[in-house]
Amino acid sequence: MTYTIDTNKVVSEIFNDEAVIVNLASGAYYSFKGSAITIWQLLGAGYSDEEIIGQFKDAESINKFIAFLVQENLIATSDAVTKQTITIDQPFTLPEYKKYDDMKDLLLLDPIHEVDQTGWPHKKAE
Amino acid sequence: MKLSDPAFFFDTLKTLYTNSDTRSGSTVHVQLAEKVLAIHFSRPEIKVYMLASLSHIVVDNVSSADITIYCFDSPLLTAFPWQARDYGVQGAIEGFNTTRFQTAYQHGSGAVMMYDHDTKEGIYWIKDFTDIPYWERSFPFRSILHWWSRDTSLILLHAAGIGQQHSSALLSGKSGSGKSSTTLSCLLRDDLQIAGDDYVLVDTETSTLYSLYNCAKVEWDNLERLDFLKPLVNTNIKEAEKAMIFMHETCKEKVMQKSKLEYAFIPVVCRANKTTIVECTEAEVLKSIAPTTMFQLPFGQTETFRKCITLSKRLKPYRIELGTNATEIAAAISEFLIDKK
Numbered sequence: 001m002t003y004t005i006d007t008n009k010v011v012s013e014i015f016n017d018e019a020v021i022v023n024l025a026s027g028a029y030y031s032f033k034g035s036a037i038t039i040w041q042l043l044g045a046g047y048s049d050e051e052i053i054g055q056f057k058d059a060e061s062i063n064k065f066i067a068f069l070v071q072e073n074l075i076a077t078s079d080a081v082t083k084q085t086i087t088i089d090q091p092f093t094l095p096e097y098k099k100y101d102d103m104k105d106l107l108l109l110d111p112i113h114e115v116d117q118t119g120w121p122h123k124k125a126e
Numbered sequence: 127m128k129l130s131d132p133a134f135f136f137d138t139l140k141t142l143y144t145n146s147d148t149r150s151g152s153t154v155h156v157q158l159a160e161k162v163l164a165i166h167f168s169r170p171e172i173k174v175y176m177l178a179s180l181s182h183i184v185v186d187n188v189s190s191a192d193i194t195i196y197c198f199d200s201p202l203l204t205a206f207p208w209q210a211r212d213y214g215v216q217g218a219i220e221g222f223n224t225t226r227f228q229t230a231y232q233h234g235s236g237a238v239m240m241y242d243h244d245t246k247e248g249i250y251w252i253k254d255f256t257d258i259p260y261w262e263r264s265f266p267f268r269s270i271l272h273w274w275s276r277d278t279s280l281i282l283l284h285a286a287g288i289g290q291q292h293s294s295a296l297l298s299g300k301s302g303s304g305k306s307s308t309t310l311s312c313l314l315r316d317d318l319q320i321a322g323d324d325y326v327l328v329d330t331e332t333s334t335l336y337s338l339y340n341c342a343k344v345e346w347d348n349l350e351r352l353d354f355l356k357p358l359v360n361t362n363i364k365e366a367e368k369a370m371i372f373m374h375e376t377c378k379e380k381v382m383q384k385s386k387l388e389y390a391f392i393p394v395v396c397r398a399n400k401t402t403i404v405e406c407t408e409a410e411v412l413k414s415i416a417p418t419t420m421f422q423l424p425f426g427q428t429e430t431f432r433k434c435i436t437l438s439k440r441l442k443p444y445r446i447e448l449g450t451n452a453t454e455i456a457a458a459i460s461e462f463l464i465d466k467k
Contacts, residue, residue, distance in 0.1 A: 011431045018409035022417060024427050029417045031409070100413070102300055103421040106216075 002048045002083075003066075003075040010074050014041065021074060027103035028072065036065055036095035038088060043075055046083030056092040065095040072099070129207040132227035136240050139249045142203060143168060143196045155188040156180050157383075158271070159280055159327050159336045164191035165267075168198030172255045176266045179341040182374035182381045193274050195248040195267055199255040206231075206238070216424035217269075223425060228273040230424045235259050241273040248274070260366040264341040265325050271338070272423040279331040281433040284419040287321030287328075287335045288312045288391075289382065290463050294321065294335045295389035296328075296441065298414040304393040304448045306344055308459075310352060310371075311452040312380070315460050319382035320373065328387060330436045335387040343368040352452055388466075390415070390441040391459075393448055401449040401458040410445070411438040 005012075012021040019032040019040055032040055039062060042052050049066055053059045069075045128134060146168050154177060156163045162185065167173035176197060177184075212220040213231060222229035228241045237252040248270035252258055272282045285298035286309040299305045305323075312318035321335050323342040328335055346369055349356055358376040359369040373381050390411040391403070416434035420427040444462075448455055 011428055013409075013412060013431075013435045015407065015409045015412075018407065020409050020412050020416070022420065022427075022431060024420075027417070027421050029413065031413065100417070103417045106421050 001050075002046055002078045002080055003043045003069075004078040004080065005044045005075055012040070023072065023074060025073070026101075027106060028099055028101045029103070030072070030074070030100070031096075031098045033096040034093040035090070036097045038090055039065060039095060040069075042086055042088075043069070045086050046078075046080055047086070055088060058092060058094075061094055065097060068097060130221060132222045132224055132229060132240070135207055135222065135229075136227060136242055136249065139203070139238070139240065139251050140196065140247075142200050142251070143198045143249070146198055146200055154180075155185050155191060157183040157185050158193065158338070159278075159329060159334075161192035162188055162190070163271075164188075164194045166194065166196045166198075168196075168200075169255070172197060172199060175255060175258060175263065178372045178375070179264055179266055179339040181372070182340045182378070183337065183383065193246045193248070195250060195270055197250040197267075199252050201253055203251065203253070216421070218424045228269075228425055230269050232259075232262075235262065237262075239267075239269045241270050243273070243277060246274065260363055260370070263363070264343055264370060265339050268325060269424055271327075273425065275327070276426045276429055279329055279433075280336075281328050281330055281419070281430065281437070282338070282423065283326055283328050283415060283434075283437075284324065284422050285326060285415055286323045287326040287337065287382070287385075287387070288318060288459065289321070289335070289385050289389075290317055290319065290460075291382070291385060292467060293388050293463055294382065294385035295391045295444075295459075295463075296326070296335075296387065296415065296437075297391050297393060297446075298411070298418070299393050300414075300418070302395070304395045306342075307348065307352065307452065308391075308393045308446065308448060308455055310342055310344060310355060311456040312459065313358075313377060313456075314354060314453050315456040317460050317464075318456060319380055319385075321382045321385065328437060330433045330440070333387045333437075333440050335382075335385045337381060337383050340372060340374040340381050342371045342373055344371070345369075354452070388442060389463075390438065390443050391446045392444070393446045396447040396449070398447060398449050401451075401455045402447045403444050403458060403462045404447065406443045406445040408438045408443055411441060411443045 019037045021030040153166050217230040219229045230239050235257045241248040275282050285296045297305050309323045321337040327338045358371045363370050392414045420430045
């Protein structure tokens with residue numbers, strides 16, 4: 001199965017040893033390290049999960065990471081068959097990924113019912 | 127044109143400003159990075175209320191402006207041309223945000239802010255200016271200025287700016303990270319200044335830091351620990367959740383207008399005996415500046431992210447592991463900047 005990254009909803013930047021991904025809809029952001037970075041790049045380039053597992057062999061950790069990406073709406077399944085070839089020059093290391101949701105409350109406030117007189121973005125006291 | 131057209135609504139608000147019976151206010155010009163902003167206040171009371179945080183960048187003898195804001199209160203606007211269901215996150219109003227116009231509603235105060243990208247005119251309307259929340263005084267017009275900056279290489283960054291004339295640093299971090307305390311500790315050193323404690327303007331092409339707001343805020347509880355701040359606090363704003371310090375009124379020399387931005391500091395509360403500044407990564411800087419800026423301000427999240435990437439790659443990244451003593455924190459920052467000179 002192949003996947004797409006909707007760049008209208010998800011933005012990312014890859015540094016040498018870490019990728020930072022932001023879900024614009026939920027406000028959650030993520031840090032990827034290890035082979036999570038390469039897998040993210042391969043998925044974005046149109047590689048299928050079978051191809052990635054074939055390359056790296058560790059089906060369990062790769063499937064778990066891809067399931068996480070789907071659950072977080074960072075990728076969606078796709079019928080696309082074209083792909084951009086990526087040269088993999090890093091040995092496989094366990095995908096490391098961390099979610100930060102400290103911005104979530106800011107976005108999920110109900111603007112009509114969950115603000116007090118001090119106004120947005122302060123949450124209404126319980 | 128119809129009422130639900132943002133252009134029509136913008137003109138309606140502008141006409142309301144022009145026809146306002148109370149319009150006997152004044153125009154003020156402020157230095158906005160390398161540009162000039164003209165703010166037309168409809169009444170002197172609103173000017174006094176809204177201008178304190180911008181007073182350090184007021185400029186005189188200016189004949190033209192690059193951006194204009196009309197700030198007024200009026201009870202004559204009694205209904206909005208949108209429905210309750212049209213309110214989105216960060217007060218954005220569905221149907222009133224186009225490539226030309228940006229519109230947001232400030233929940234709590236009921237203020238409406240609009241910006242026209244074509245004419246570079248912004249409007250801040252509120253029914254009664256006494257409803258303007260205290261925190262708006264600390265960063266007036268931030269949404270409008272954010273929308274304006276979208277068309278430039280500037281970014282209105284949710285971070286503090288500190289440093290010396292030759293070199294400065296961003297201080298960015300989550301609430302509780304020690305960002306405010308670290309910023310305010312700079313008041314203890316003659317050789318350190320503050321460009322802003324919450325929002326600063328940064329030119330991402332030239333890496334220049336510009337002060338925008340001179341108001342610093344501190345939790346009331348923290349005033350006991352940072353007792354050197356007590357004489358500086360504006361005690362007239364008692365309703366505020368945080369104590370407010372208008373630095374241009376109380377310690378003018380501590381406000382840095384402009385500086386070369388070279389470093390990004392990410393404060394971490396360690397409660398160690400000593401404050402240490404250690405290298406970290408560009409990714410850590412991006413995580414500390416991008417989400418908080420992107421999701422505090424309405425619209426332009428993708429552009430904001432791209433500008434934050436540029437900045438995180440231009441600045442030298444450091445983590446500042448904070449000790450408990452404010453004087454010692456300021457000394458560590460001063461020594462660092464002098465060493466790197």
